[in-house]
Amino acid sequence: xxxxxxxxxxxxxxxxxLGIQNLSVQEAKQILKEAKEFISLNxxxxxxxxxxxxKTQINLFFEPSxxxxxxxxxxxxRLGADVMTMNMSNSALKKGETLIxxxxxxxxxxxxxxxxxHQDSGAPNLLSQKVNCAVINAGDGRREHPTxxxxxALTIINRKGKIEGLKIAICGDILHSRVARSNIYLMNMLGxxxxxxxxxxxxxxxxxxLGSKPFTNMKKGLDGCDIVMxxxxxxxxxxxxxxxxxxxxxxxxxLTPEKLKYANKDALIMHPGPMNRGVEIxxxxxxxxxxxxxxxxxxxxxxxxxxxLKIYCK
Amino acid sequence: MKEKIFIxxxxxxxxxxxxxxxxxxxxxxxxVKAIGKNVKKSDAESxxxxxDIKGNVLIPGIVDMKAFVGEPGYEYKENxxxxxxxxxxxxxxxxxxxPNTKPIIDNVSMVDFIIRRGRDKATVNLFPCxxxxxxxxxxxxxxxxxxxxxxxxxxxxxxxxxxxxxxxxRIMDYASxxxxxxxxHAEDYELxxxxxxxxxxxxTRLGLEGVSxxxxxxIIERDLSLLSEYPCxxxxxxxxxxxxxxxxxxxxxxxxxxSVGVSINNLSLNENDIGEFKTFLKLSPPLRLEEDRLSLxxxxxxxxxxxxxxxxxxxxEESKRLPFSQAATGAIGIETLLPLALEMHxxxxxxxxxxxxxxxxxxxxxxxxxxxTLAKGSDGDIxxxxxxxxxxxxxxxxxxxxxxxxxxxxxxxxxxxxxxxxGELVFNR
Numbered sequence: 161x162x163x164x165x166x167x168x169x170x171x172x173x174x175x176x177x178l179g180i181q182n183l184s185v186q187e188a189k190q191i192l193k194e195a196k197e198f199i200s201l202n203x204x205x206x207x208x209x210x211x212x213x214x215k216t217q218i219n220l221f222f223e224p225s226x227x228x229x230x231x232x233x234x235x236x237x238r239l240g241a242d243v244m245t246m247n248m249s250n251s252a253l254k255k256g257e258t259l260i261x262x263x264x265x266x267x268x269x270x271x272x273x274x275x276x277x278h279q280d281s282g283a284p285n286l287l288s289q290k291v292n293c294a295v296i297n298a299g300d301g302r303r304e305h306p307t308x309x310x311x312x313a314l315t316i317i318n319r320k321g322k323i324e325g326l327k328i329a330i331c332g333d334i335l336h337s338r339v340a341r342s343n344i345y346l347m348n349m350l351g352x353x354x355x356x357x358x359x360x361x362x363x364x365x366x367x368x369x370l371g372s373k374p375f376t377n378m379k380k381g382l383d384g385c386d387i388v389m390x391x392x393x394x395x396x397x398x399x400x401x402x403x404x405x406x407x408x409x410x411x412x413x414x415l416t417p418e419k420l421k422y423a424n425k426d427a428l429i430m431h432p433g434p435m436n437r438g439v440e441i442x443x444x445x446x447x448x449x450x451x452x453x454x455x456x457x458x459x460x461x462x463x464x465x466x467x468x469l470k471i472y473c474k
Numbered sequence: 475m476k477e478k479i480f481i482x483x484x485x486x487x488x489x490x491x492x493x494x495x496x497x498x499x500x501x502x503x504x505x506v507k508a509i510g511k512n513v514k515k516s517d518a519e520s521x522x523x524x525x526d527i528k529g530n531v532l533i534p535g536i537v538d539m540k541a542f543v544g545e546p547g548y549e550y551k552e553n554x555x556x557x558x559x560x561x562x563x564x565x566x567x568x569x570x571x572x573p574n575t576k577p578i579i580d581n582v583s584m585v586d587f588i589i590r591r592g593r594d595k596a597t598v599n600l601f602p603c604x605x606x607x608x609x610x611x612x613x614x615x616x617x618x619x620x621x622x623x624x625x626x627x628x629x630x631x632x633x634x635x636x637x638x639x640x641x642x643x644r645i646m647d648y649a650s651x652x653x654x655x656x657x658x659h660a661e662d663y664e665l666x667x668x669x670x671x672x673x674x675x676x677x678t679r680l681g682l683e684g685v686s687x688x689x690x691x692x693i694i695e696r697d698l699s700l701l702s703e704y705p706c707x708x709x710x711x712x713x714x715x716x717x718x719x720x721x722x723x724x725x726x727x728x729x730x731x732x733s734v735g736v737s738i739n740n741l742s743l744n745e746n747d748i749g750e751f752k753t754f755l756k757l758s759p760p761l762r763l764e765e766d767r768l769s770l771x772x773x774x775x776x777x778x779x780x781x782x783x784x785x786x787x788x789x790x791e792e793s794k795r796l797p798f799s800q801a802a803t804g805a806i807g808i809e810t811l812l813p814l815a816l817e818m819h820x821x822x823x824x825x826x827x828x829x830x831x832x833x834x835x836x837x838x839x840x841x842x843x844x845x846x847t848l849a850k851g852s853d854g855d856i857x858x859x860x861x862x863x864x865x866x867x868x869x870x871x872x873x874x875x876x877x878x879x880x881x882x883x884x885x886x887x888x889x890x891x892x893x894x895x896x897g898e899l900v901f902n903r
Contacts, residue, residue, distance in 0.1 A: 181679070258792070258795070258796060259796065259797060260795055260796075278797070280797035280798070280799050280800060281680055281681035281682050281751075281797070281798065281799065282680060282681075282682075282750070282751040282797050282798045282799075283797045285750055285751055286751065286795070286796070286797055300681065301681045301682070301799070302681035302682075303679075303680055303681025303682075304681065338681060341678075341679075341681065364677075364678040365673050365674050365675065365677065365678055365684060366674055366675035366678055367678060369675045369678075370675075370678065370679065
């Protein structure tokens with residue numbers, strides 16, 4: 161496969177990928193374009209390139225993660241970088257070291273890329289002020305998860321051919337979701353209309369100001385939608401503190417074949433994972449390859465992360 | 475001490491409803507001997523030291539009702555000496571200090587310590603507060619009577635609220651009998667759990683937990699209900715929202731007696747100023763909408779808010795260089811209190827006299843201290859300022875030991891030229 165040596169066509173690309181909020185439309189489209197080129201590479205038998213040979217990528221995960229962490233891990237390795245993954249949930253931070261000190265320590269090892277996942281919103285922004293390499297946000301608190309939104313966009317483009325003019329519904333725990341926020345920004349930038357559907361207690365304040373129409377009813381919210389993105393609902397939130405019960409949530413907000421009928425006929429389902437089968441989504445529906453894009457999302461996630469690593473690595 | 479005479483001054487003293495060109499004479503003990511337009515040079519002794527104010531403004535020294543001094547326990551953030559220097563450079567001559575030191579000022583021996591230490595190290599008038607509850611835990615009341623006898627002017631759990639309604643009722647009942655001042659921070663903990671900024675668009679965008687206006691309002695409503703039963707001297711430290719103001723308006727117009735403060739930060743900044751995680755603007759109560767800010771300004775004009783405070787909270791860099799939700803809360807502000815407040819005069823949102831009133835005689839009256847006035851016989855605590863001189867806030871040039879100002883780079887108008895304490899020149903630019 162022919163991959164151009166020149167790493168980026170963007171003029172003065174931003175130094176870090178902190179969120180979709182900081183991206184321009186051109187930058188987002190550039191990432192998607194580059195990612196598209198990696199899809200077939202990832203499907204071929206020889207998956208390794210040497211674009212990032214000699215470069216060091218550190219994955220700094222302060223929060224447990226399976227798919228995002230492995231996806232970044234694989235993406236770096238396929239581009240030829242030396243990848244080190246640090247699981248920080250049981251590391252120096254527990255000994256009282258601050259994020260800044262950890263950053264300074266790692267910075268002294270001259271990495272070219274730091275991928276960070278952190279439970280506090282804004283942690284990647286803080287980190288980016290203190291290190292000399294590119295910082296890529298792999299999810300911070302409830303603020304942003306830019307590579308997830310980008311892989312969602314790529315998945316939609318791959319299936320629907322475009323995003324412009326589509327109507328996309330995001331359903332579930334919008335309040336605590338960084339995936340929802342990043343997707344609202346990105347889908348708006350790419351010309352889609354976004355509905356968010358959630359019970360009132362899981363709907364953040366002024367969400368319409370971010371570029372979405374809020375609904376508390378699946379029938380109204382799914383009306384005319386081409387894509388239905390379901391979000392994970394965490395267990396501790398559905399036992400009386402935010403919602404009365406699991407089964408009440410499933411009754412009104414769980415995606416079932418019946419509720420899917422409110423959307424367009426050819427509507428497709430997405431989920432950032434991990435799924436709670438039978439809580440936010442009917443288990444058969446989740447596995448139905450005719451309507452569910454869940455596996456494709458994971459697959460294209462690697463391609464999107466390869467594109468991001470390539471563009472942001474200097 | 476020689477007599478001093480200040481000539482060619484525009485004297486503004488709201489305690490006497492005075493705003494006139496005139497002179498002021500301080501006697502040998504540093505007390506005001508004469509003041510006003512009718513005072514002549516010849517009224518002073520011939521040996522008197524003459525200060526030509528050259529048309530600048532002369533006001534009573536400012537009384538800041540809420541500031542934190544790091545002693546004891548947090549000397550690395552601020553000590554009596556640095557706090558004094560910052561205060562005097564800002565025209566502040568009297569400071570009400572908060573009790574959330576380490577250890578907390580909740581017993582008589584701590585008060586003795588703080589008064590002795592303050593007397594030795596501070597160069598301003600200190601009026602210490604003690605906590606309402608032991609260890610500010612909201613469980614057991616402190617010795618209001620004994621602590622008052624030792625010189626405590628008011629009781630506050632600072633940034634903590636007495637959550638237990640039964641205890642709060644007893645506190646107010648007991649306080650009403652012995653006449654002590656209870657200063658409440660209004661925040662319902664259940665409603666403000668984990669939160670660090672206003673619950674609104676910015677919280678949604680930054681992915682931070684927001685604290686709703688109700689958290690403040692509900693405590694104010696509760697306490698004002700209790701106040702009907704137990705009419706003590708009750709003061710709300712700082713309010714931040716329009717909704718709280720509506721409750722206050724209703725209660726004040728029903729004739730209920732209580733007082734209300736606001737931080738200069740909430741009067742001059744809003745939630746948009748937080749930008750991308752500026753932790754120096756993480757404050758409690760949080761910055762809210764522009765609409766709220768405007769209503770607070772209006773609240774001062776309508777006498778619903780009595781006092782403007784600096785809410786001076788020095789924090790070292792380490793406690794601010796953290797992810798927003800982990801970062802310490804608060805900003806320094808004692809040195810910039812008056813110049814920042816003058817912004818509301820320059821942009822014509824408040825009359826100058828009103829601003830000075832909320833910074834001088836109003837807090838003095840609430841605290842029942844003999845300050846904030848230049849009436850004949852008062853202490854010679856004076857601030858002289860150039861009302862219009864422009865300057866830019868630079869953290870490094872501020873005198874506080876900590877540099878966490880919320881208004882770095884702000885262009886202000888109004889410079890303090892001289893500050894006098896008990897008749898002595900203690901700051902001269």
